[in-house]
Amino acid sequence: MKTLFSPLQEFLKKGDMLLLSLCLLASGFGVALIFSATRYNENNKEVAVQIIAILLGVLVYILCTYVDFEPFVERNWKWLLGFSIIFLLLLLTPFGVTRGGNRNWLQFPGFPILIQPNEIVKIPFILLLAMQIRKIQDQGHDIGSVFSVAQIGAHTMFMLALIAGICGDMGMCVVYTIIFAVMAWSAGVKVRWFVLVGGALAIAFVVLWFFVLPKTEAWDDLYLIKRFRVLFDHSYDPQGVGFQQTRALLAIGSGQIFGKGYLQGTMTQSSFANTLPARDTDFIFAVCGEELGMVGCLILLALLTSIVLRCIWVARHSSSPFYAYVSMGMAGMLIVQIAANVGMCLFVFPVMGLTLPFISYGGSSIITLYAAMGLVSSAKARALPSWLRDRGTL
Known part of the structure; x- marks a missing residue:
């Protein structure tokens, strides 16, 4: 009996129970919102899949x-990179499926859920980038040179090119870019790099937006440009x-301070899917706004912010730069998605x-999110006691 429960006892002793508790609280909040958002379907399939x-x-x-x-990453980095590419x-x-204009999904016969590779590949990307940064520093090079x-920029650009070329998912490219920026900054890359690159991109955007694109056919034909217009x-x-966002904003505004009440939202409970599109996935925040109001939205954001802050806390107390960068990468991933x-x-x-994260159906x-937080828990489990750090052991 002791042997049977010893792994669990070890986890309770070393694992980050606070982080897991915060994740479960956020997930429970999400399940409640998904139940409300999918009641019009008159089945609980999404709720069951989410709980499983x-x-x-x-x-x-x-x-x-x-x-x-x-x-593990040091020994198997080639396999991790190869896995990500394949x-x-x-x-x-033929297993690839296009939805919403992006080829993001894999659908295998007989498998109950769709798989999104660019979501899963974020984890090996963060691990490999953290190892690359650590190796550069171990060789005595200035990470800001x-x-x-x-x-590290070439590594990131390679992944962005793969995702853009294969999936066409610009949103996910933004996520990978922010992960890179947060990890690079936490490793010591000077702010001037981000100011220079960000400034150049901003100037390029202004020039294209006001002087180039309006004179091209893409201005009225390209869907991506329309999303910005x-x-x-x-x-x-x-x-x-603009239909989806107009409906979402209307739902949030109608909830006002305290909302219309759980399971009482006019748009959320409508039997017509287009009344509030993607209400269990992309626009679940609008469900929260309509039924629970601004108060509910603030509680939701407080839960998610607590998870981010816990990741940052673990990064600051990690015994290894590698784990610090990994934890910051996970924090960056959550920040940009929220x-x-x-x-x-x-x-x-x-x-x-x-x-x-943790709220929408998926x-x-x-x-993948729990696996990502498990990596943060792993970093916490290997952190040195504070009294050793204070004595200058690190």
């Missing part, structure tokens, strides 16, 4: 806590490209297909 995914995610979280990923290339096979930034002019194509999804629902960011994405 959470349970599997918790198991993956616990398993990841036991793994020392630093030596997994994305599977989207070009042109040579060092070029190396509607941000600056909400009256532009409200029944087309900001992009909420901004999309509030009609200040374009629709990018990014769901709300099978493989939920398991």
Whole structure:
């Protein structure tokens, strides 16, 4: 009996129970919103899939806590990179499925859920980038030098090119870019790099937007440009490209401070899917706004922010730079997805297909999130006691 329960006892002793508890609280909030958002279907399929995914995610979280990923990645980095490339290339096979204009999904016969490779590949990307940064620093190079930034930048650009070329998912490219920026900054890359690159991109955007694109056919034909045009002019194509965000903003506004009440939202409970599109996935924040009001939205955001802050806390107390960078990468991943999804629902960011972490419906994405947090738990399990750090051991 002692042997049977010893792994669990070890996890309870070393694993990050606070982080797991926060994840479960956020997931429970999400299940409640998904139940409300899908009641019009008169079945509980999405709720059942979400609960099963959470349970599997918790198991993956616990398993990841036991793994020392630093030596694993150092020995197997070629396999991890190869897995990432092949997994994305599977989207070009007959198993690849296009939804919402992006070829993001794998559908295997007999398998109950769709799999999103670019969601899963975020984890090996963060692990490999953390190892690359650590190796550069171990060789005595300044991570802020042109040579060092070029190396980690090339790695990131390669992944962006794969995702853009295979999936056409610009939203996911934004996620990978922010992950890179957060990890690079936490490793010591100077702010001036981000100012220079960000400034150049901003200037290029202004020039293209005001002086080049309006004179091209793409201005009226390219869907991506339309997604940005509607941000600056909400009256532009409200029944087309702006429809989803118009409906989401209307739902959030109608909830006011305290909402209309759980299971009482007019748009959320409508039997017509288009009354509030994608209400269990991309626009679940609008469900929260309509039924639970601003108070409910603030509680939701407080839960997600707590998870982010816990990741940052673990990064600051990690015994290894590798684990610090991994934890910061996970924090960056959550930050960009939260900001992009909420901004999309509030009609200040374009629709990018990014769901709300731990809240939105999703099978493989939920398991991936718990795996990501399991890596953070693994970092916490290997952190040195504070009294050793204070004595200058590190």
